[in-house]
Each structure stands twice: as C-alpha cells, then as structure tokens.
Amino acid sequence: MSRNRPREEQANGQGDGVPGNGATAVRTAANGTAAAPASGARPTILDLAALCGVSPATVSNALADKPNVKAETRDLVRRKAREIGYHASSAARGLRMGRSWSIGLVVGDIANPFVPDVVRGVEDVVWRERKNLILCNTDFQAEKKTAYVRSLLDKQIDGMIVLSQILDAHDMERVAAAGIPLVTVNRRAPDFSTDYVGIDNQSGVRMAVDYLVSLGHRRIAFVKGLFRSSSADDRFAAFQAAVQAHGLDGDPSLAVQGDYSMESGDSAARSLMALSQRPTAILAANDLMALGALGALHDLGIRVPADVSVVGFDNIQLAEHPLLNLTTINHPKRETGDAAARLLLQRIAGDRTEPPRSVVLKPSLIVRGTTAPPQAVPKPRRRRPAAARGTAEGG
Amino acid sequence: MSRNRPREEQANGQGDGVPGNGATAVRTAANGTAAAPASGARPTILDLAALCGVSPATVSNALADKPNVKAETRDLVRRKAREIGYHASSAARGLRMGRSWSIGLVVGDIANPFVPDVVRGVEDVVWRERKNLILCNTDFQAEKKTAYVRSLLDKQIDGMIVLSQILDAHDMERVAAAGIPLVTVNRRAPDFSTDYVGIDNQSGVRMAVDYLVSLGHRRIAFVKGLFRSSSADDRFAAFQAAVQAHGLDGDPSLAVQGDYSMESGDSAARSLMALSQRPTAILAANDLMALGALGALHDLGIRVPADVSVVGFDNIQLAEHPLLNLTTINHPKRETGDAAARLLLQRIAGDRTEPPRSVVLKPSLIVRGTTAPPQAVPKPRRRRPAAARGTAEGG
DNA sequence: TTGTACGCGTTATCAC
DNA sequence: GTGATAACGCGTACAA
Numbered sequence: 115m116s117r118n119r120p121r122e123e124q125a126n127g128q129g130d131g132v133p134g135n136g137a138t139a140v141r142t143a144a145n146g147t148a149a150a151p152a153s154g155a156r157p158t159i160l161d162l163a164a165l166c167g168v169s170p171a172t173v174s175n176a177l178a179d180k181p182n183v184k185a186e187t188r189d190l191v192r193r194k195a196r197e198i199g200y201h202a203s204s205a206a207r208g209l210r211m212g213r214s215w216s217i218g219l220v221v222g223d224i225a226n227p228f229v230p231d232v233v234r235g236v237e238d239v240v241w242r243e244r245k246n247l248i249l250c251n252t253d254f255q256a257e258k259k260t261a262y263v264r265s266l267l268d269k270q271i272d273g274m275i276v277l278s279q280i281l282d283a284h285d286m287e288r289v290a291a292a293g294i295p296l297v298t299v300n301r302r303a304p305d306f307s308t309d310y311v312g313i314d315n316q317s318g319v320r321m322a323v324d325y326l327v328s329l330g331h332r333r334i335a336f337v338k339g340l341f342r343s344s345s346a347d348d349r350f351a352a353f354q355a356a357v358q359a360h361g362l363d364g365d366p367s368l369a370v371q372g373d374y375s376m377e378s379g380d381s382a383a384r385s386l387m388a389l390s391q392r393p394t395a396i397l398a399a400n401d402l403m404a405l406g407a408l409g410a411l412h413d414l415g416i417r418v419p420a421d422v423s424v425v426g427f428d429n430i431q432l433a434e435h436p437l438l439n440l441t442t443i444n445h446p447k448r449e450t451g452d453a454a455a456r457l458l459l460q461r462i463a464g465d466r467t468e469p470p471r472s473v474v475l476k477p478s479l480i481v482r483g484t485t486a487p488p489q490a491v492p493k494p495r496r497r498r499p500a501a502a503r504g505t506a507e508g509g
Numbered sequence: 510m511s512r513n514r515p516r517e518e519q520a521n522g523q524g525d526g527v528p529g530n531g532a533t534a535v536r537t538a539a540n541g542t543a544a545a546p547a548s549g550a551r552p553t554i555l556d557l558a559a560l561c562g563v564s565p566a567t568v569s570n571a572l573a574d575k576p577n578v579k580a581e582t583r584d585l586v587r588r589k590a591r592e593i594g595y596h597a598s599s600a601a602r603g604l605r606m607g608r609s610w611s612i613g614l615v616v617g618d619i620a621n622p623f624v625p626d627v628v629r630g631v632e633d634v635v636w637r638e639r640k641n642l643i644l645c646n647t648d649f650q651a652e653k654k655t656a657y658v659r660s661l662l663d664k665q666i667d668g669m670i671v672l673s674q675i676l677d678a679h680d681m682e683r684v685a686a687a688g689i690p691l692v693t694v695n696r697r698a699p700d701f702s703t704d705y706v707g708i709d710n711q712s713g714v715r716m717a718v719d720y721l722v723s724l725g726h727r728r729i730a731f732v733k734g735l736f737r738s739s740s741a742d743d744r745f746a747a748f749q750a751a752v753q754a755h756g757l758d759g760d761p762s763l764a765v766q767g768d769y770s771m772e773s774g775d776s777a778a779r780s781l782m783a784l785s786q787r788p789t790a791i792l793a794a795n796d797l798m799a800l801g802a803l804g805a806l807h808d809l810g811i812r813v814p815a816d817v818s819v820v821g822f823d824n825i826q827l828a829e830h831p832l833l834n835l836t837t838i839n840h841p842k843r844e845t846g847d848a849a850a851r852l853l854l855q856r857i858a859g860d861r862t863e864p865p866r867s868v869v870l871k872p873s874l875i876v877r878g879t880t881a882p883p884q885a886v887p888k889p890r891r892r893r894p895a896a897a898r899g900t901a902e903g904g
Numbered sequence: 905t906t907g908t909a910c911g912c913g914t915t916a917t918c919a920c
Numbered sequence: 921g922t923g924a925t926a927a928c929g930c931g932t933a934c935a936a
Contacts, residue, residue: 156687158911158912158913159912159913159914160912160913168923168924169923169924169925170912170913170914170924171913171914171915171923171924171925171926172922172923172924173913174913174914174915175914175915175922175923178914181921182921182922182923183921183922183923184921184922184923187922187923199683201659201662201663202663202912202913202914203604203663203665203911203912203913204609204663204664204665205600205603205604205609205664205665205911205912205913206604206911206912206913206914206929207912207913207914208600208603208913208929209598209600209601209604209911209912209913209928209929209930209931210912210913210914210915210928210929211913211914211929212929214599214600216643216664219644223629224619224625224628224629224632225625225626225628225629225826227622227826227827229625230619230620230624230625231620233619233620233644233646234618234619234620234646237619237644237646241646241653244656244660246643246645246660246661246664247643247644247645248611248641248642248643248644249614249628249632249642249643249644250641250642251628251629251632251636258636261639264596265639265641266641267596268596268597268598268599269599269600269611269641270598270599270600288594292551376830405827405830408830408831408832409830409831409832410831412831412832413831431620431622432622432800432827435771435800435803435804435833436803436804436807436808437803437804437807437832437833438830438832438833553929553930553931554930554931554932555930555931563905563906564905564906564907565906565930565931565932566905566906566907566908566931566932566933567905567906568931569931569932569933570905570932570933573932577905578905579905582905597930597931598929598930598931600929600930600931601911601929601930601931601932602930602931602932603911603931604910604911604912604913604929604930604931605910605911605930605931605932605933606911606931606932607911
C-alpha cells in the first residue's frame with residue numbers, strides 16, 4: 115500500500131480513495147507549470163492536452179493514429195500519455211461511439227466440464243482484439259436469461275455468443291433490433307437467422323453406433339439428453355436413424371431419458387440393467403452421463419467392457435483418465451469457441467446484412483477402454499505390465 | 510427475424526441495423542403526437558421525457574425512486590418506459606456516476622476444474638445485485654494479467670476478484686490508486702493490503718497426514734504444486750510440519766515437484782515408485798495431480814489402496830466418481846466464490862478505508878476409496894454386491 | 905419539478 | 921497538411 119507513491123496515507127486519510135470525489139476542481143484548473151492531474155484522480159484527455167499544449171481533439175487523433183497529425187506531435191502525445199498513465203475512459207468513448215469493446219457470453223452452467231473449454235476458445239480469440247468477455251450464467255432459467263440479455267444490451271455490447279441454449283423470441287428480437295451480432299453455439303436459432311457453430315451430431319452418433327455394430331453389438335441403448343441444452347434431439351434422432359439403418363433392435367425401452375448429469379447417467383444405467391433383456395452396449399448423449407453409467411455398472415458389479423460397452427459424447431478432459439478411459443466421440447470444444455468468436459468478430463467488423471453463416475465441426479471417434487465385442491473374452495482396458503490387476507478391468 | 514416488428518426487412522435493407530446510424534435526427538426532433546423513437550434506434554431519456562410530458566430529470570428521478578416526484582408521475586413514467594422499452598444506457602450513466610455495475614474476475618485458467626465452481630459462487634452473489642462479471646483468463650502470463658487489469662480499470666469496474674494469483678506491484682498500485690476494491694482469493698497480497706478469502710491449508714494438509722498416520726503410514730510422499738498458483742508453499746510447509754510433528758520419515762526424495770496438472774501427478778508418481786524405498790502413501794497438493802498419480806499407479810500395476818494410498822486436495826467434482834473415488838480434502842469452492850463476492854460487494858457499498866478483512870474457510874477430510882492401511886489386506890474401494898470385480902480394485 | 909452543467913472522449917466542420 | 925472549435929452521445933445531480 116505504500117510503495118513509491120508519495121503521501122499515500124494522507125490521501126487515503128482524506129477519503130481520496132473514492133473515485134471522482136472532490137478532486138475535480140483541482141484537476142480541471144490546470145496549474146501553471148505541468149497541468150499534471152491531481153494525485154489520485156485519473157487523468158482525462160484535457161489533462162493530457164494541456165500537458166502537451168494541444169487540443170483534446172489532437173490528442174484523440176494522435177492516439178488513434180489519424181493522418182491529420184504531425185509525427186512529431188503524435189510522438190509527444192504518446193510519450194506524455196505514457197508518462198502520466200493516461201487511458202481513455204471506456205464509458206466516455208463507449209457513449210460516444212456506441213460500443214463497449216466487450217462481448218457477452220451466455221452459458222447455461224459454467225461448472226459443466228464441457229463449458230470452460232469452449233469459453234477458453236472464445237477468450238483466446240476475443241483477447242486478441244482486446245475485447246472483454248462478460249460471462250452470463252443463466253442456470254437455464256428463462257428470467258435470468260432475459261435479464262442478462264437486457265443488461266448486455268444496456269451495456270452496448272459489441273456482440274453476443276449463446277452457448278447450448280436458445281433465446282426466447284422476445285430476447286431474440288431485442289438483440290436483432292439493437293443490431294447486435296449474435297452467434298449461437300450448439301443450438302440453432304429456430305428461424306436460422308443467426309450465425310451458428312455446432313458439431314455434426316448426426317455423424318458423431320453414427321460413428322459411435324457404427325463402431326459398436328462393427329464390434330458385434332445389436333442391442334444398443336441410448337441415454338438421451340435434456341431438450342433445453344445442446345442438440346439432444348439431434349443426437350437421439352441420429353441414434354434412431356442409425357438403429358434403423360443397421361436393422362438393430364429397436365426396442366423402445368432401450369431409450370431412456372437423462373438430463374446430461376452424471377446422476378441421470380447413473381440411474382439410466384440402473385434402469386437399463388433392470389430390463390429383462392439387457393442391452394450389450396450403452397451410448398450416452400454426453401460424457402457425464404456415460405461416466406455416471408460407468409459408476410453405476412461398477413457398483414452393480416457389471417464388468418465394462420466385458421459385459422457391457424459404454425460410449426460417451428464430448429470427450430471431456432477427464433474421460434481420458436486411465437481409470438475411466440471412456441470411449442467417446444470427440445467434440446472439438448476449444449475449436450468451437452474459437453470458431454464462434456471468429457464468426458462474431460467478423461460480423462462485428464464487417465457487413466451485418468450478409469446472410470447468416472454456419473460452421474459445423476467434425477466429431478471423431480476416440481476408442482478407449484470401455485468398448486469391446488459383446489460377451490467376448492474381455493481384454494485389458496489399457497496397456498500395462500502383466501500380472502497386476504485382476505479381472506475387474508476386464509483382464 | 511420477422512415477428513411482430515413491421516418493415517423489418519426494409520429497415521435492414523437500408524443498413525439500419527447498425528446502431529447510432531443516421532436515425533439521430535429523426536429521433537431527437539420530437540414529432541407532434543407521440544415522440545416515440547424512430548424504429549430501430551433505442552429510445553433515450555429524452556424520448557421518454559417528451560412522451561410523458563416531463564423533463565428528463567423527472568424521468569431519471571422517477572425511475573430511480575427518488576422521493577421528489579409525485580406518485581402519479583412516477584407511475585406514468587414507469588408505464589411508458591415499459592411500453593417503449595426504455596432502458597438507460599450504461600455508458601451514459603457509467604460516465605456520469607463513475608461506475609459500471611460490473612466486476613472483474615481474474616482467473617489463471619478457467620479450464621481447471623477447480624475454477625468454474627468458484628466462478629459459480631461469485632456469479633451467484635454478483636447476480637443478485639445485477640452486476641456483470643467480466644471474465645479475465647490470464648493463462649498466468651504477466652503481460653496478459655497487466656493488460657486485463659488496465660482494461661478493467663478503463664472500464665471503471667466496481668470491484669475486482671483475483672483468483673489464485675497475485676498481481677504485480679505496479680498493477681496492485683494502479684488498482685489501489687483507482688480506488689477499486691479488490692479481493693484476493695487463495696493467495697494473499699504480499700502486503701496484506703486487500704480483503705482475502707482462502708482456506709486453512711495448514712489444517713487441511715494436517716488432516717490428511719493425520720489420517721494417513723492413523724492408518725499406520727510412516728513414509729508419506731508429497732507432490733508439490735507450482736508456486737505461481739494457489740498456496741502451494743503453504744501446503745508444502747504444512748506437510749513438512751506435520752511430518753515433523755509425527756516424527757515421520759523425512760526423506761527429502763519423498764517431496765517431488767508438480768505443477769498442479771494431471772500429467773505432473775502422473776510423472777511424480779512414477780518417479781516416486783522408482784525409488785528404492787517406496788512411500789506407502791502419496792499426498793498431492795491438488796486433486797488433478799492425485800488423479801494423475803492414480804492413473805500412473807494403475808498403469809504400473811500398483812494397487813490402490815492396497816499397495817499405495819493416495820490423497821488429493823480440493824475435492825473436484827469428478828473425484829467422487831466411483832471409479833476414481835479419491836480420498837481428498839474438501840475445498841469449499843462455491844463458498845469461496847460466495848465469500849469473495851460478498852466481501853467485495855460490502856466493500857463497494859461501504860467504507861473503503863476500513864482495514865482489510867479475511868475469510869478463512871475450513872477444509873474437511875473426505876474419506877473415499879484410495880486410502881487404506883499400508884500392506885493391509887486390501888478392502889473394496891466401495892460398497893457393491895459381492896462376487897463382481899476381481900482383486901484389481903482391492904477386493 | 906425543471907433547467908442545466910457535467911462526466912469524457914470523438915468526429916465533423918472550420919481556420920490557418 | 922495541421923490543428924482548433926464545438927457539437928454530440930445520454931443520463932445524473934444540483935441549483936433554481
């Protein structure tokens with residue numbers, strides 16, 4: 115608190131720590147020699163202008179690299195600005211320019227392991243343009259969603275990314291009316307009116323089913339996700355289509371409803387294992403549910419993959435842990451965030467009337483240790499020196 | 510795109526989607542009857558004032574519930590505001606009031622499973638006051654950190670939370686000079702000048718060691734975290750103290766350096782198992798490293814907890830998965846975020862000269878399946894019907 | 905209740 | 921070509 119800034123304690127003792135408090139008069143009245151700002155209050159463009167002996171307009175132009183300012187003057191302004199630590203107030207320039215250099219990122223639940231990776235991708239791109247990210251966690255509640263959108267619009271955000279959700283019609287309309295570019299991720303706007311980034315759920319699910327079929331599975335269960343998030347229906351539809359295409363067992367009791375949580379995967383697996391005729395494989399609409407299923411099967415003493423194969427979707431970070439070692443469909447998460455941010459920035463910079471674009475990323479199959487031919491002699495779920503573990507892992 | 514807003518396509522066709530573009534003249538010139546804003550441009554306080562037949566000052570007062578406005582007028586203003594969808598521009602009121610109703614949240618890596626839970630706690634509290642969260646992901650890079658702080662200050666944020674990092678002296682000073690309240694989480698400011706939320710690492714580590722000792726372990730290894738994040742040194746110091754107190758084997762080769770990543774836990778375990786005299790238990794400074802160790806031990810064919818016990822720290826969500834089932838020290842993550850946000854909001858609202866406060870949360874021991882007496886007949890890592898899994902899990 | 909100064913940059917217009 | 925002047929963006933707070 116008392117590094118090389120003089121009279122710190124005194125200033126604080128007078129309540130000068132509070133911004134915009136009383137120091138105004140001192141500052142605006144440029145005192146003889148230097149016109150340096152009164153300590154504690156942040157310098158304004160007027161301070162800097164006075165200090166450089168030019169007009170505020172010139173300062174603005176100089177800092178913005180406008181052509182109508184002599185190189186000499188520009189450098190002077192630059193130097194002095196650095197000296198006194200001048201930075202333009204975002205509020206002021208935001209008010210004037212109608213922008214805020216920040217973009218709104220609306221997510222359902224940041225604590226879902228899928229989300230932070232996407233956020234990371236977004237942040238990375240946005241950061242390059244020195245824009246800020248306003249994180250809005252909606253908990254999938256309609257009112258919270260609406261309130262956040264309101265707030266973002268009031269802040270004049272430059273753009274908005276909505277992850278695994280849809281805005282209701284009213285919110286959508288407000289965003290459009292404000293002319294704010296919007297990119298939706300994982301769920302398309304009902305009217306296809308916005309830029310979109312997603313994954314080819316169809317082929318992802320298809321890859322999983324094809325793989326299971328190639329192993330010899332004919333009776334494959336599916337754990338559905340919740341409609342509200344991501345493209346749960348896409349994935350289920352793709353599953354049904356794949357079942358059709360392969361002429362697999364279409365028993366409707368093999369499709370159970372989950373909600374993308376680990377718990378729901380747990381109970382889904384339990385109910386599937388309670389069926390008189392069990393499936394030989396379980397495909398879950400996301401990794402969390404697949405992991406939940408894995409846990410339930412473990413508790414039930416059912417061997418994976420010897421007795422039942424399990425496949426997830428998303429490839430979250432921990433799926434590759436040797437003890438989980440989940441076969442899954444990779445969802446390029448960071449690339450998703452990256453693509454969304456790119457689309458958004460392009461839209462912000464460019465022509466906003468061009469028709470909406472889509473980026474559909476390719477999923478890929480990650481074969482790990484939770485899949486094997488049905489009823490087969492179980493093989494070890496991972497390379498390892500012999501003689502260690504028992505049959506539990508399928509040895 | 511074409512719900513009940515008339516002439517949408519035409520408006521867009523004329524490039525009217527771009528904010529603050531040309532519509533100004535139309536709007537400010539209040540036309541006879543209603544003075545409703547030109548479609549497309551957002552209404553200002555002047556529009557609303559004209560519409561209500563009062564001054565903008567009265568509108569402002571009415572919406573702010575100031576006492577100096579007749580109830581009748583207030584209701585009229587409120588109603589009309591809702592009708593035309595008036596919301597004050599944050600930039601304008603921010604400029605005037607020197608605030609932004611947003612708080613900066615500086616994290617090292619949002620993709621670290623520890624972080625989103627804390628963020629969730631912060632968001633929850635901040636949301637109640639309808640403030641926004643600006644997420645700054647620094648990747649632990651000094652320049653990025655500094656640039657973000659700069660940007661946050663330019664935005665006149667109301668307050669700032671820094672998670673598991675320290676700002677360098679210059680940044681610290683800037684924040685202090687701007688009078689922006691700051692709460693540090695998991696790492697104290699070197700000069701103890703800010704509000705702080707953390708966990709009692711001392712007693713957390715102590716609980717873990719005590720527990721291992723109570724099981725009969727005498728040779729306990731420790732996987733250190735990286736200095737840059739969290740209180741790695743606290744935890745290591747606590748470990749050393751506990752080793753002393755219990756008179757355990759103080760062999761320095763039992764302390765290996767990690768970096769909080771799963772990979773580092775993996776290699777730490779491998780190097781520990783390569784020792785001529787192996788430890789009987791491994792305590793890691795966070796769960797990720799503990800899980801890495803678990804994976805390595807699995808690959809090496811070393812049984813957990815039969816041959817080696819493993820304890821983590823943090824209790825991340827997936828630690829309780831039945832297949833991981835990690836014994837660990839719980840770090841109340843959401844409560845941490847909650848407490849940090851509360852401290853911050855109090856500081857924002859209240860007296861900023863009061864001395865800094867600290868909140869130190871209590872860790873707790875979560876006994877799961879990765880711990881057992883050394884060399885003991887292994888017990889199952891979790892309840893389950895008999896006869897299922899082999900000895901792998903320690904049956 | 906209202907008029908108006910103010911917060912702080914940016915940009916269009918104008919002068920040299 | 922350089923640079924100054926002034927209007928402007930939009931609320932808020934204080935004096936009237």
